[in-house]
Amino acid sequence: MDAKNRKTPAFLISKEKYDAILFDLDGVITKTAKTHAAAWKALFDEYLKECADRSGEPFRPFDAEKDYLQYVDGKPRYEGVKSFLESRGIHLPFGTPADTPDKETVCGLGNRKNRLLVEQLKKHRVEVFDSSIELIRELQSKGFRTAVVSSSKNCAEVLESAGFPDLFSTKVDGNDAERLGLEGKPAPGTFLEAARQLGVDPARAIVVEDAIVGVQAGRRGNFGGVIGVDRTGQAAALQANGADVVVSDLSEVACEQ
Numbered sequence: 001m002d003a004k005n006r007k008t009p010a011f012l013i014s015k016e017k018y019d020a021i022l023f024d025l026d027g028v029i030t031k032t033a034k035t036h037a038a039a040w041k042a043l044f045d046e047y048l049k050e051c052a053d054r055s056g057e058p059f060r061p062f063d064a065e066k067d068y069l070q071y072v073d074g075k076p077r078y079e080g081v082k083s084f085l086e087s088r089g090i091h092l093p094f095g096t097p098a099d100t101p102d103k104e105t106v107c108g109l110g111n112r113k114n115r116l117l118v119e120q121l122k123k124h125r126v127e128v129f130d131s132s133i134e135l136i137r138e139l140q141s142k143g144f145r146t147a148v149v150s151s152s153k154n155c156a157e158v159l160e161s162a163g164f165p166d167l168f169s170t171k172v173d174g175n176d177a178e179r180l181g182l183e184g185k186p187a188p189g190t191f192l193e194a195a196r197q198l199g200v201d202p203a204r205a206i207v208v209e210d211a212i213v214g215v216q217a218g219r220r221g222n223f224g225g226v227i228g229v230d231r232t233g234q235a236a237a238l239q240a241n242g243a244d245v246v247v248s249d250l251s252e253v254a255c256e257q
Contacts, residue, residue, distance in 0.1 A: 009253055009254035010252040011225070011227055011247065012256065013206060013225075014255070015143070015144070015257050017204070017224065018144070018225065019145060019201075019205065020144060020198045020204065020206070021136075021139055021144055021145075021146050021147075021208060022146075022147050022191055022194050022195065022205055022206065022207050022208065022223075023132070023146065023148050023149065023208045024074070024149060024214050025150040025152065025158060025159075026150065026152065026158070026210075027229065028132060028209065028210050028229050029132045029133070029136070029162075029167075030128050030129070030159075030162050031127040031128065031129065033231065033232075035120050036068075036072075037065070037068045038064065038120065039113050039116040040068060040072055040080070040113060041064045041068075043062075044061075044062035045061050047109060048062065048088070051090065062084070067087075069212075069232060069234065070087075073211045073212070073213070074185050074209070074212070074213040074214045075151060075185060076184035076185075077113060077151070078097075078106050078107055080110070081107075081109045081110045082106050085106070085109075092105055092109070093105045094106045095108055097111075099111060101114075101115050114153070114154070117154060118154065118157070121157055121158065125161055126158055126161040126162040127162070128162050128163075129250065131249050131250045133164065133167070134251075135253055135255070138255055142255060142256075143257070145200060146170070147168055147171065147194040148170075148171050148172075148173075149171075149172045149190050149191050151184055151190070152174050153173060153174035153175050155171060155174070155175075156173070170197050170198055172191075172197070173190075177190050185211070185213040185214050185216070185217040186214075186216035186217045187220070188220045190217070191218060191221050191223065192221050202221050202222055202223045203222060203223070205223050205224055205225075206224060207223045207225070209226070209228060209229065209243075210228070210230070210231055210238075212234065212237055212238060215228050215238050215241050215243045216242050218242055220242075225244050227243065227244065227246075228242075228246040228247070229247060229249070230247070231248075
């Protein structure tokens with residue numbers, strides 16, 4: 001849809017102010033939040049049940065909405081494991097990324113979650129937000145540089161499953177963060193690396209995020225704009241943590257040359 005046919009936009013991206021737009025993946029472009037949340041719930045419920053059986057304490061399941069948003073959404077996988085377990089008073093050895101999925105370490109549990117997620121990606125095609133794809137295509141057609149920035153190590157697989165493997169020529173994901181030694185969100189390192197690869201000043205780039213830690217990263221990186229996408233009723237929190245504007249869908253964002 002051409003910008004002139006849109007309703008008055010909540011945010012206008014212009015060449016006068018911006019050169020590049022950096023998009024988070026899950027919840028912004030793809031509808032994988034539920035897939036991730038289901039994998040996290042399967043992981044944690046199994047582990048928490050084991051802990052309850054050993055200790056004799058009541059089993060309290062993982063809340064796929066509240067716990068997901070508060071402790072794991074937008075974070076690198078191992079940080080998500082550590083954050084949630086600590087909220088339950090569980091402190092495990094960190095381990096190493098080479099730990100097998102059955103090992104009782106942060107990395108072991110994180111790898112078990114990844115196995116569950118990959119199984120889901122193979123079984124079910126990932127859906128996308130059509131308005132997000134539309135905006136990205138429009139931005140690219142008008143000469144804006146674009147990149148996807150994701151904490152997930154499965155970013156390429158998710159885009160492949162969604163049917164858009166070549167949507168972005170520039171990608172910074174969990175694999176790149178590990179290889180380059182970049183801290184995960186809310187640290188701005190992955191977004192700054194994407195801006196570097198695109199050859200743009202962060203002040204001339206926009207971050208588009210649906211997670212609180214994501215908008216925090218955009219603000220800490222001193223980016224020119226931070227757009228929060230509210231899919232889960234946390235608009236106030238997104239704005240309080242650094243979003244310049246919060247939209248419910250990217251159809252509310254327009255661009256002009």
